[in-house]
Amino acid sequence: MELKMKIENKTTPNWKGYSPLLSGNNDPNGKGDLQEGFEFGWESPPLEREGDSEGKANGVTVLDGKNVWPFEVPGFRVAAVEYYHALVNLGKLLFPIFALALDIDETFFDDKTKTSAALMRIIHYPDQTGPTDEGVIGIGAHTDWECFTILWQEPNIQALQVLNADKEWIDIPPITGTFVVNLGDQFARWTNDIFKSTVHRVINRSGRRRFSTPLFFGTDYGVRLEPIPSCISPDRPLKYEVVTAGEYVKAKLEATYGR
Numbered sequence: 736m737e738l739k740m741k742i743e744n745k746t747t748p749n750w751k752g753y754s755p756l757l758s759g760n761n762d763p764n765g766k767g768d769l770q771e772g773f774e775f776g777w778e779s780p781p782l783e784r785e786g787d788s789e790g791k792a793n794g795v796t797v798l799d800g801k802n803v804w805p806f807e808v809p810g811f812r813v814a815a816v817e818y819y820h821a822l823v824n825l826g827k828l829l830f831p832i833f834a835l836a837l838d839i840d841e842t843f844f845d846d847k848t849k850t851s852a853a854l855m856r857i858i859h860y861p862d863q864t865g866p867t868d869e870g871v872i873g874i875g876a877h878t879d880w881e882c883f884t885i886l887w888q889e890p891n892i893q894a895l896q897v898l899n900a901d902k903e904w905i906d907i908p909p910i911t912g913t914f915v916v917n918l919g920d921q922f923a924r925w926t927n928d929i930f931k932s933t934v935h936r937v938i939n940r941s942g943r944r945r946f947s948t949p950l951f952f953g954t955d956y957g958v959r960l961e962p963i964p965s966c967i968s969p970d971r972p973l974k975y976e977v978v979t980a981g982e983y984v985k986a987k988l989e990a991t992y993g994r
């Protein structure tokens with residue numbers, strides 16, 4: 736525990752690092768998320784050295800910048816960052832597909848995703864026993880903040896649910912060998928809600944602890960979330976105030992973890 740607290744996210748300028756059980760609260764109506772996690776962002780290869788962690792050279796906001804690692808755990812940083820890079824590469828393949836689905840040029844997001852403003856989180860949910868308190872679950876009802884999330888969930892444990900259009904919670908069981916891809920708030924903003932951000936939550940009452948790793952892939956922190964022109968019309972007026980991706984994510988981190 737002391738090792739973890741040495742890299743607590745509330746002590747780093749960019750919320751990287753460890754977040755203890757109940758320290759975050761994704762649902763403003765909730766009382767805290769019953770999970771602990773570790774969050775990190777981009778690091779360039781090569782990764783041979785365990786002893787240092789560079790920031791992003793082209794960072795423009797407080798959210799860029801260095802990761803913190805538990806260097807006491809051998810091999811953790813290299814394994815985690817290699818996995819992160821693989822998922823960033825997968826994410827880069829998805830942006831053109833989303834663009835084509837919107838009938839815009841497949842390269843539309845290329846110049847908006849140059850610095851991989853992607854955060855990976857490794858989450859541990861203890862088994863939740865005792866009476867259900869709707870205010871305390873693994874992660875309270877929320878939408879993700881970036882364009883989309885590529886989520887790996889531990890096999891054979893049902894815990895994730897999404898809210899459907901009829902406002903019913905639907906189980907999303909893990910399917911071995913697959914990822915769940917959720918649309919997030921930045922895509923809702925880019926598309927003026929043509930892509931809707933998926934409301935979801937986690938309740939782990941499986942009798943076992945559960946792990947998951949989301950990669951939240953957004954547009955670069957300095958980029959303004961200006962709606963795509965074809966997504967605005969007299970019938971579909973502008974729904975969201977235009978802010979930069981970095982301002983948006985930072986405000987959400989502040990609201991979730993306090994500062």
Ligand SMILES: O=C(O)CCC(=O)C(=O)O
Binds near residue numbers: 888
């Ligand atoms: O653990 C999961 O399955 C989902 C996690 C999640 O929704 C999040 O971290 O935003």
Ligand SMILES: [Fe+2]
Binds near residue numbers: 877878879935
């Ligand atoms: Fe989420």
